[in-house]
Every structure is written in structure tokens, then in C-alpha cells.
Amino acid sequence: MSPSAAPDLPIAGVPTGHSKWTTERVLDVRYWTPAMLSFRTTRDDAFRFTPGHYARLGLAADDGSIVWRPFSMVSAATDHHLEFLAVLVPGGAFSSALARLRVGDSIQVERASFGFLTVDQLAAGRDLWLLASGTGLGPFVSILRDPSVWRAFERLIVVHSVRRSSELAYRTELTTLADEHLLVAGAARLLYLPVVTREQGATALASRIPRLIADGRLEEAAGRQLSVLASRLMICGNPELALTLRQVLGARGFATSRRGIPGQMAFEKYW
Known part of the structure; x- marks a missing residue:
């Protein structure tokens, strides 16, 4: 699942002249249950977060559009990868795309990190x-x-x-x-x-x-x-x-x- 966002949350700065997201590669997918999974992705060298923050992730939906959802980082702030924990919601647009996720697939990660849970x-x-x-x-x-x-x-x-x-x-x-x-x-x-x-x-x-x-x-x-x-x-x-x-x-x-x-x-x- 994903944390709710508010427009005035503190944001880790996005470098000027860059797109708002990077394209990362899925490194690992682990299913704890048929509906709960964790997954790891590559991490852009410039991405920064404080433990407790979350980032918005983008996956391609069935119609080809990109669906965005926020997920808290599970990885340590010093890890070279990013890790997330999620649950699949029946009928959810993001969950449908997430259920298809395999090692080697691409995922968008917004450059900003957010949150007050620090x-x-x-x-x-x-x-x-x-x-x-x-x-x-x-x-x-x-x-x-x-x-x-x-x-x-x-x-x-x-x-x-x-x-x-x-x-x-x-x-x-x-x-x-x-x-x-x-x-x-x-x-x-x-x-x-x-x-x-x-x-x-x-x-x-x-x-x-x-x-x-x-x-x-x-x-x-x-x-x-x-x-x-x-x-x-x-x-x-x-x-x-x-x-x-x-x-x-x-x-x-x-x-x-x-x-x-x-x-x-x-x-x-x-x-």
C-alpha cells in the first residue's frame, strides 16, 4: 500500500534541468504471500532520502499510461538499491501493473522524497x-x-x-x-x-x-x-x-x- 501525500510535505530537492523521475531496473521481487511482495530496484546516484520517507513510483498501466503511487523506502539510506514493500489491491490499476513486475523490468522513480515519518x-x-x-x-x-x-x-x-x-x-x-x-x-x-x-x-x-x-x-x-x-x-x-x-x-x-x-x-x- 502507499502513504497518503499532502502538497506541503518536505521534499528532497530535485536538480534543476532534470526530468522529475528516473527510469530504474527491477533487481529482485519477493512474494511474502500471494498478495504481499517486496521488490528492489536500481537507484540513481543523486536520489536522497531520510529513513521514513517515501517516493512516488510509476508503472505502465494496461492502457499504456503511467500510473503513479507513493511507497515508503524499506532500504537503508546508504544502500545502492531501493527497496519497497507493497500489497496487491484487487482491481487496482497500479496493483495490476505491479503483479506483472519481473526482474529486469523498468520502473519510474520520482527524484523527490517526501514525508514526516522521520x-x-x-x-x-x-x-x-x-x-x-x-x-x-x-x-x-x-x-x-x-x-x-x-x-x-x-x-x-x-x-x-x-x-x-x-x-x-x-x-x-x-x-x-x-x-x-x-x-x-x-x-x-x-x-x-x-x-x-x-x-x-x-x-x-x-x-x-x-x-x-x-x-x-x-x-x-x-x-x-x-x-x-x-x-x-x-x-x-x-x-x-x-x-x-x-x-x-x-x-x-x-x-x-x-x-x-x-x-x-x-x-x-x-x-
């Missing part, structure tokens, strides 16, 4: 909670691939909620990421909490994230309390999750950044 939008804190549903996990993988994030916090807590265990993309990487050689110097400890809601017994936590917060089970599982003083939260997923958590967390005193005042939570809406 760590620098948050006030300094001790614990970083990354709360995702479905493909909303994508930008968090990019953030966790950034060694500076591991130095900025004491604890990184990843909560990924899906319906089926097969949808737990990047599960192996997330359970072993703390051992990566580039990250071992960081002070943070990583805790990965998968949540499967429609397969009884698949994970220790099986309710939706807002309910897990409301009844205290998420804090218990993490061994950390959610506090305005120490906790910073980033939320990415379906609109219902974003709306509910904005209300639940807002009632507990958490706020988003505004007028140059860093907040304790940041959102990216998918769908």
Missing part, C-alpha cells in the same frame, strides 16, 4: 516505539537499518500487527537485526513483538494494537511503560489504526509536532 520530527526520548499494521512496517525497516537510530535511543520496540502469520514480512531480519555488525556499537536494545490477530496461538499477542495499549498488555510484553517523558511513538498503517491511536495516545498526553515544537508521536497513513 525520527528527527520527534523530541528526544529514551524508548522508540514503532507501531505498524500490514505493509506499514516498511518505513520502520528503513529506520532500523540506520545505525544512528540505535545510538539515539535505549530501547527500540517494534510492534507489527497482521491478520496471518505469513504476512509477518521481514520477521527473520527483525529478530536478528541487533547482531548486525554495523549496529552492535549502538546503545539500543531491540524488541520485536509480532501480533497475529486471526490465527489463534500464532503469537503471544493476538489483539489489535489499540486494545493491547488500552488494557496494558503491550507495555507488559515490552517491559516498558508508555510515558510522555521517555516514550516516542511512530505509527504507520491503515487509517483506522492511525485515527484510533491518535485518540488513545492523545488522551494520555502524547502530541504530534507542530509549529516547530517536536512532539512525542508521528504518523504516516496508508491505504
Whole structure:
């Protein structure tokens, strides 16, 4: 899925005298489920982004026109390739083109990157909670691939909620990421909490994230309390999750950044 865009989002500059996009080549396609896939493309040397940003991708539709959709980068900002996580939407023009994607195919990547779901939008804190549903996990993988994030916090807590265990993309990487050689110097400890809601017994936590917060089970599982003083939260997923958590967390005193005042939570809406 793709994050919704707004016309006044911060943009990584586009060089003058260039087209707004580059033509890249697909390097790899991986299907996690029949409807969920990740794919890698080549990367223009001038393309820059901050972990948590997204870019607009263009694919040829059935009628030959180019269909554009925004997708968060999953790759690290320093990788020589770009990586994305997506779900196929039945009947969707972009999804139809994406389902045909094969290694060696061409894809357009807009030169600009966008978004507010970046760590620098948050006030300094001790614990970083990354709360995702479905493909909303994508930008968090990019953030966790950034060694500076591991130095900025004491604890990184990843909560990924899906319906089926097969949808737990990047599960192996997330359970072993703390051992990566580039990250071992960081002070943070990583805790990965998968949540499967429609397969009884698949994970220790099986309710939706807002309910897990409301009844205290998420804090218990993490061994950390959610506090305005120490906790910073980033939320990415379906609109219902974003709306509910904005209300639940807002009632507990958490706020988003505004007028140059860093907040304790940041959102990216998918769908």
C-alpha cells in the first residue's frame, strides 16, 4: 500500500534541468504471500532520502499510461538499491501493473522524497516505539537499518500487527537485526513483538494494537511503560489504526509536532 501525500510535505530537492523521475531496473521481487511482495530496484546516484520517507513510483498501466503511487523506502539510506514493500489491491490499476513486475523490468522513480515519518520530527526520548499494521512496517525497516537510530535511543520496540502469520514480512531480519555488525556499537536494545490477530496461538499477542495499549498488555510484553517523558511513538498503517491511536495516545498526553515544537508521536497513513 502507499502513504497518503499532502502538497506541503518536505521534499528532497530535485536538480534543476532534470526530468522529475528516473527510469530504474527491477533487481529482485519477493512474494511474502500471494498478495504481499517486496521488490528492489536500481537507484540513481543523486536520489536522497531520510529513513521514513517515501517516493512516488510509476508503472505502465494496461492502457499504456503511467500510473503513479507513493511507497515508503524499506532500504537503508546508504544502500545502492531501493527497496519497497507493497500489497496487491484487487482491481487496482497500479496493483495490476505491479503483479506483472519481473526482474529486469523498468520502473519510474520520482527524484523527490517526501514525508514526516522521520525520527528527527520527534523530541528526544529514551524508548522508540514503532507501531505498524500490514505493509506499514516498511518505513520502520528503513529506520532500523540506520545505525544512528540505535545510538539515539535505549530501547527500540517494534510492534507489527497482521491478520496471518505469513504476512509477518521481514520477521527473520527483525529478530536478528541487533547482531548486525554495523549496529552492535549502538546503545539500543531491540524488541520485536509480532501480533497475529486471526490465527489463534500464532503469537503471544493476538489483539489489535489499540486494545493491547488500552488494557496494558503491550507495555507488559515490552517491559516498558508508555510515558510522555521517555516514550516516542511512530505509527504507520491503515487509517483506522492511525485515527484510533491518535485518540488513545492523545488522551494520555502524547502530541504530534507542530509549529516547530517536536512532539512525542508521528504518523504516516496508508491505504
